[in-house]
Amino acid sequence: MASPDQDLAPVLDKDGVRLTVDDALATVTLTNPAKRNAQSPALWRALAEAGRSLPGSVRVVVLRGEGQSFSAGLDRQMFTPEGIPGEPTFIELAGRDDAGLDASIAEFQEAFTWWRQSDIVSIAAVQGYAIGAGFQLALSCDLRVVADDVQFAMRETSLGLVPDLTGTHPLVSLVGYARALEICATGRYVQAEEAVASGLANVAVPAGELDAAVRDLAGALLAAPRDAVVETKALLRGAADRTYDEQRAAERQAQARRLRDLAGVGE
Numbered sequence: 001m002a003s004p005d006q007d008l009a010p011v012l013d014k015d016g017v018r019l020t021v022d023d024a025l026a027t028v029t030l031t032n033p034a035k036r037n038a039q040s041p042a043l044w045r046a047l048a049e050a051g052r053s054l055p056g057s058v059r060v061v062v063l064r065g066e067g068q069s070f071s072a073g074l075d076r077q078m079f080t081p082e083g084i085p086g087e088p089t090f091i092e093l094a095g096r097d098d099a100g101l102d103a104s105i106a107e108f109q110e111a112f113t114w115w116r117q118s119d120i121v122s123i124a125a126v127q128g129y130a131i132g133a134g135f136q137l138a139l140s141c142d143l144r145v146v147a148d149d150v151q152f153a154m155r156e157t158s159l160g161l162v163p164d165l166t167g168t169h170p171l172v173s174l175v176g177y178a179r180a181l182e183i184c185a186t187g188r189y190v191q192a193e194e195a196v197a198s199g200l201a202n203v204a205v206p207a208g209e210l211d212a213a214v215r216d217l218a219g220a221l222l223a224a225p226r227d228a229v230v231e232t233k234a235l236l237r238g239a240a241d242r243t244y245d246e247q248r249a250a251e252r253q254a255q256a257r258r259l260r261d262l263a264g265v266g267e
Contacts, residue, residue: 008020008021008027011053014046014049015040015043015045016037016040017030017049019050021054021055021057021058024057024058025058025059025062025222026058027061027062028047028061028064029064029065029066030071032066033067033068033069035075036071037069038071038074038075039073039074039075039133039134039137040084040087041088041108044108047112048114051110059120059221060120060121060123060221061121061122062122062214062218063123063125063138063141065126065127065128065134067128068127069127069130070125070126070130071137071138072131073129073131073133079159088104108165109166112136112165115140115141116140116141121229122143123214124137124138124141124143125145125211125214126138126145126150127150128150130150130153131152131153131154131155132155133165135154135167136163138152140166140167142233143202144195144201145201145203145204145213145217146195146196146205146210147192147210148207149192149207150192150195150204151191152190153183153188154167154171154184154187156184157187168180171183171184174198174200175198175199231254231257235251235254
């Protein structure tokens with residue numbers, strides 16, 4: 001996959017993650033194609049740092065992976081007794097008390113949480129394998145545009161683990177409990193056609209058109225007034241937790257704010 005941000009000076013470039021900013025558009029790129037953008041705690045720390053490094057001008061964030069795959073999941077070295085140098089092994093993590101283990105997993109999750117913050121819209125551009133942690137990273141974004149060769153899979157259960165990088169909530173929200181359980185428990189592949197039909201992906205395009213499709217979507221999002229998009233995103237994200245009448249009230253309150261803002265009238 002070509003790099004649309006390669007001519008921009010990076011704001012961050014470390015541990016397999018590059019962040020570039022072009023005015024209101026930021027691009028976060030996974031930059032280790034030789035390992036199919038395998039993930040590690042260092043990469044997660046860099047992703048969390050990328051989120052903290054976003055300028056206030058950014059409205060849309062594109063997440064992409066270099067090479068043939070978006071991300072093939074956890075770095076296999078994490079499963080070895082030696083682990084990754086400088087990082088805790090699975091055995092060391094398991095030996096921590098409840099509070100310590102919870103804190104470690106919570107730190108890992110920080111890489112996956114900021115993509116849905118209210119003042120940005122995030123788009124995952126996904127090609128090839130998006131497995132396990134890669135699947136969950138794509139699920140962290142608001143929107144997903146996929147190539148026709150995409151292969152989603154949640155393999156944690158087959159390894160005796162559970163998906164713990166924030167992917168279960170969006171997965172159930174998108175495809176429903178029964179299909180989410182089947183996808184996770186079997187670890188099977190979900191390909192482009194099913195991804196679109198089930199709501200996992202907004203659209204699927206030929207692999208060679210992925211960058212262009214994402215640019216078009218980002219441009220359409222940036223064409224709308226920022227505050228209207230922010231309010232609309234908040235309305236939609238909260239809808240599942242509100243009753244019908246509560247959602248009606250939330251719509252009225254949001255529209256009142258927009259009308260007063262447009263008219264220059266204070267609260």
